[in-house]
Amino acid sequence: MNPGSAPPAIDLRPDWHPLPARARALFALGTVLGFGLPGIGAGVALGVIAGSRGELLSFPAAIAGGIVVVALPLALFGLWLGFKRFRYTAWRLDAHGLAVRQGRLWQRETRVPTTRVQHLDIKRGPLQRRRHLATLVVHTAGTAHSAVAVPHLDADDAEALRDRLGAQIDHDDE
Numbered sequence: 001m002n003p004g005s006a007p008p009a010i011d012l013r014p015d016w017h018p019l020p021a022r023a024r025a026l027f028a029l030g031t032v033l034g035f036g037l038p039g040i041g042a043g044v045a046l047g048v049i050a051g052s053r054g055e056l057l058s059f060p061a062a063i064a065g066g067i068v069v070v071a072l073p074l075a076l077f078g079l080w081l082g083f084k085r086f087r088y089t090a091w092r093l094d095a096h097g098l099a100v101r102q103g104r105l106w107q108r109e110t111r112v113p114t115t116r117v118q119h120l121d122i123k124r125g126p127l128q129r130r131r132h133l134a135t136l137v138v139h140t141a142g143t144a145h146s147a148v149a150v151p152h153l154d155a156d157d158a159e160a161l162r163d164r165l166g167a168q169i170d171h172d173d174e
Contacts, residue, residue, distance in 0.1 A: 015092065016090035016091070016092050016101060017090055017091050017092060017157075018089075018090050019086060019089055019090070019091075019151075019152055019153065019154075020133070020152075020153075020154045022131045022132070022133065023086060023131070023133055023151075023152035023153075024082075024083065024086045025131075026127055026128065026131070026133065026151075026152050027082040027083065027085050027086035027089075027151075027152065028078075028079050028082035028083055028086070029082070029127070030082060031078040031079070031081045031082035031085065032075050032078040032079050032082060033078070034078055035074040035075060035077055035078030035081075036071055036074055036075035036078055038074070039067075039070050039071030039072075039073075039074030039075060040067055040070075040071045042066075042070045042071070043063075043066040043067035043068070043069065043070035043071045044063055044066060044067060045066070046066035046069065046070055047059075047062040047063030047064065047065060047066030047067065048062075048063065048066075050062040050065070050066060051063060084104065085102070085103075086152075087104075088101075088102060088103055088104045088107075089101070089102045089151070091150050091153070091161075093161060093164065093165075096111075096113055096114070097111060097112050097113040097114045097115075097116075097117075097165075098111070098112045098114075098138060098148070098150075098161065098165065099111045099112070100148060100150050110148050112138050112140055112148050114165060114168040114169075116140040116141050116142065117138055117139070117140060117165050117168070117169055118139045118140055118141050118146075118169075119139050119169075120136065120137065120138055120139070120162045120165055120166055121136075121137040121139070122134050122135070122136055122137070122158050122159065122162055123135040123137060124155070128152065128155075132154065132155045132156075133152045133153060133154065133155055133158075134152075134153055134154075134155040134158035134159070135149055135150065135151045135152065135153065135158070136149070136150045136153055136158045136161055136162060137149045137150075138150075138165065
């Protein structure tokens, strides 16, 4: 941003902004992997235990059965949970700062006043770049948990938020 230029226009209405629909798949993938991979390990362990007895199934069939019995339900639960996490994640920028709301049953709302913002990062993984998404990381003054991440924002929104919050930091420094 050029010195003296106005910060980019961002809607400062008090409305909560949902994440773009193209972020849904990344939320689902993250939770499917988070539940499915440990489920595969547990399924293999269950299959090894069942296969070592050798009474009903051969060893490879017992391992495959253990994976299906344990990992598949966990992966399906992760898929459902990922869609719910996507649906109940929103952000808002107002005159006081950035707020992120997550969850439905256990709601968590994190507010970052602009006066506490130290620096800002934008992260883009390969799957995010492919979908024109980005994660905005807002580093704040204070505790060990001094960063707030807003995952899978529209890349243009992430850059505009970074520029808007960064302009506020520059203004406060003067």
